[in-house]
Amino acid sequence: MDRTGRYGWAGHARSDSTIDPGTIGPDTASPGTMGTSYPGAIGGSGPRLSRPAGVRWRSAVAGAGGLAAVAALLTAAPAYAGVPAAGVAAAAPAAAGLVSAGVIRSTAAPALAATASTTAPVTAVPTAPVSPAGRKVVKAVAVVTPGAGSVVGVGQLITVKFSRPVRDKRAVEAALSISSTQPLPPGSWAWLAPDRVVYRPSTWWPGHAQLTVSLRLSGVVLGTVGRGARAKDVMVVNRPDRDVTFQTGRSLVATIQNKTHRMKVVVDGRLVRTVGVSLGKSGFLTRSGIKILSGEKYVVKRMRNTELDYDVQAPWSVRLTPSGEYIHGAPWATGRIGRYNGSHGCTNLRVTDAKWFYDIVLPGDVVVTVGTGRRMEPTNGPGAPWNIPWRVWLQKSALS
Template identity: 45%
Template sequence: MLPPRRLALTIATKLAAGVLAAGAIAVIGATPALAVEPYPSAPIITAVNAGPAATELQVVYTAPLAAGGSPITAYQVSIDGGAIWFTCAGTAGICPLGSLTSGQTYSVILRAVNATGAGEISNTGVGIPAAAVTESADKPKVLPKPRVRVSAKFNSASNNLGVTSPTVRLGVGALPKFRFSRDISNKAAVERNLAVTATNQDGIVRGVPGAWGWLDNRSAVFRPRTWWPGNSTIKITSTLDNAVLGKSGRTYVVGSTALARTYTFLTGNSVVIKVDGKTDRMSVFIDGVKRKIFPVSLGAADWETSNGVKVISVDKEPLHTYTSAALGITDPDDQYLLPDIPWNTRLTPTGEFIHAAPWAYSRIGSWNGSHGCTNMFESDAKWIYDNTVPGDVVVYSNTRGQTVEPWNGPGGLWNIPWASWLKKSALHSAVPDTSAATGSGTTTPVESAGV
C-alpha cells in the first residue's frame, strides 16, 4: 500500500482551460509536492490527445522532477481515479490508451514507478477519444442563432467571508464562486473553460486539483481537493467568451466577450486549526507546522459543539454580549446574560464563536460545559482574534455534535464528502467504465491499485 501521506495526494480533479470537443484537450490539476525519497515525484500531464483510432487516447507527459532512490522503470496510468492502473507502453513521454468508448469523457492520472514502488500521482488530464477535429464544440467558428449573451460576477471569498478586495490575502479555506446572469444548461462547457492555477512565492505555477460544484443553475463554486496552497497567487483563467453554454428555449446562451479574462486572489499563510473535543485541546498549524496548543472547553451535553470544517470570516467583535434568549432558551433555570465578553471570533451564523470565558477557567482544558462555543483563556482567545484572517480553517473532531451543515457558515461546503461534491460537477459526476480499457493493445493492467 502507499504510505498514508502519499495516499492523501492520490486523486486530483481539476479542469483547465481548453476545449473538450471530440479529440480536443483539457488538462487539469497540479504537480503534488516532491515525494520524499525513495519514491519518484509526480510526472506532469501536459495534454490528453485523441489517438489515431476513435477509441484511443494519448497521454502526453513530462518526467518527474525527482526519480527517487533508483531509476524510473515504468509509468502507470489510471482512468478511474486510481482503482485500476495500467502500465504504459509506447515511446517516452507518451502513454497510449486503447479500447475506450468513443465520445466518452475520461479523466486520466499518471504515476512513475522505480524499484521501491509507485510514486506520487500526477495532475489530472481530461480527454475524449474520437477522430481529431479542428473546431471546438464549445466555441464554434460560427456562433449559432438566435443567441443571447451571458455575463458573470466573480467572488473570490463567497459564502459570506465578508471580503471583496482581490488584494486582501485570504485563508486557505476560501471558496471562489461564479454567479452567471442567466441559467446555464451546458455546465460542462463552463467547467472546461475555467483553469485554476497557483503561483507560489518562487514563481512556480501549478494547477490546483479540485472541482467546480454547482449550487444551482447559475452559481458554481470551486473547491480544491484539499486546502489552497498558502502564500500564493490564485488565478482562474476564463475562456468563456464566445463559448456556447447551452440554450434557453430556442435561444443559445453564449458567453460575453468580457469573460475572456483572468480572475485573481491571494492566499496568506496556510493556517489550519484543529480542535479535539476528546482532549479539549486546540492545535494551530501554520504552513504545516504545529505552532500553538491551547486548552479549550466546548459544548456540554445537549449543546455539543458541531464537528467538521468551519472557516473564519471578518465577523469578529472585541466585546460581545451573550444571552440565553439568542439561543432560544426558555427554561427559567437556564437563563443567562454575559455582557462584554472579550475577543469573539464567529464561526457559524447559528451562533458558534471562539471567545474568552473568564467564568469557565476551571473547566478549560478539562471538560466541556459551554452552550456550543469554544471557551478559552483570555490571552489565548485574543491570539486567535489577532492572528487569523478570513478564510482560515478550523476543523473540529470528537465533539459528539453533528457535522456542520453545508449552509451553515463560510466553511459549510467543505463538509460535503468529496465524492458527493464531485456529483455537483458536470464533468466529474460520471464514473467511467474501465472494464474494456487497455493501452493500445500493449498497455497492461497492474494487479493491484495499492502497488
C-alpha cells in the same frame, strides 16, 4: 483697434446689399458691431452678434471664400484680445480678402453662420449583442470569490456565482480554470446550485501562493430562455474573458480536540500555540468537522438567548458558522476552560488566548473540530463543502 486694444468689426450685411470689404478693419467699431468688446458671446466668451432694426443677416454659403470664412474668423476673434497691434494688422488683410472673394445675397434670416463651421462629433451607437446562434442575448454577470487582490487562508474555496441559472454547465465549466505559482493538489469544480459552481482542492492550498481563476466565457451560452422566435441566449457580456488573481497567506490550521479540551494552532507546518477550550455541553454539542473562517469577527459580541436565559458580552469573537458558532473569550467560564464542556455550542477560550487568535486569523483559515459526536452540515457556512466526501464532490462536476 480701439483704445482698449480690442479688435472690432464694423458694418452689417443687409439682405439687399453686399458687404463692403472696406468696412472690416481696425478703428471702425460702432454701436451694433461684432467684436470682442461686447459681452455675452456665442458659446461662451466670444463675440456677440447684434442686429439693428430693419437689418437681416445674410446666410454664409459655401464657396470660394464667402461669409463662412468670415464666420470661422469670428469664432477665432477672441484669440485676438491682447495680441500686439502688429499681429492684428497682419491678420486684417487676410480677412478682407476672404470677404471680397464672393458674396451671395439672401432673402431669409438663417441661423448665424458662426455656428456652421463646427462639426458635431458623431457618437457610435452600440449594437445589441448576438449569440453564436444569431439570437438576441440576455446579459448575465459572473462574480468570482475571493476577489482580485485578496489575501486568504489555505481553506478558502473558489466560487463563481452567476446572475442567472446556468443550463449548459458543461460548456461553462470547461471555460473555467485554476493556475498557481506553486504546484497544486488535485481539485474539481462542483455545481452546488444552478447559478453557483465551487472549486475545491483535495486538500488545503499551499501557503504563500498566488492563484489565478481564469474565465473564458466569450461566446459561451449559459442557456436559452423563451421558445421559437422569442428565444434568447443567456451570455456573460461584460468582461467574459478575464483573470482574477489572489494570494494565500501563511498556512494556518487550528485543530480542536473535544477529548483533551485543547486547540492546537499550526502555522506553516509548525505548532505555534496550544490553548485550553470548553465546548458545547450535552444538548448543545459543538459541531465536529471542517469550518472555514469567513472573516467576520468582533472585538465584543453580545450573545443572548431569552429562552436559555443568558446574555453575555463575548470578547474577541470570531464566527465559525452562520448557525451561530463562534470562537470567543469567556471570562465567566475560566474555571472550566481546558477541563470540561459547558457552553451552548461555541468554543470558549481564555480572554488572552481569544485575543491572540482574533489578531492572527484571516478569512479562509481552517478550524477542524474533532470528537464531539455532532456532525458538521455540508451547507453550514463558506467552508462547509469541505465536509462533502471527495468521491461525492467529484460527482458534482458537469465534466465528470
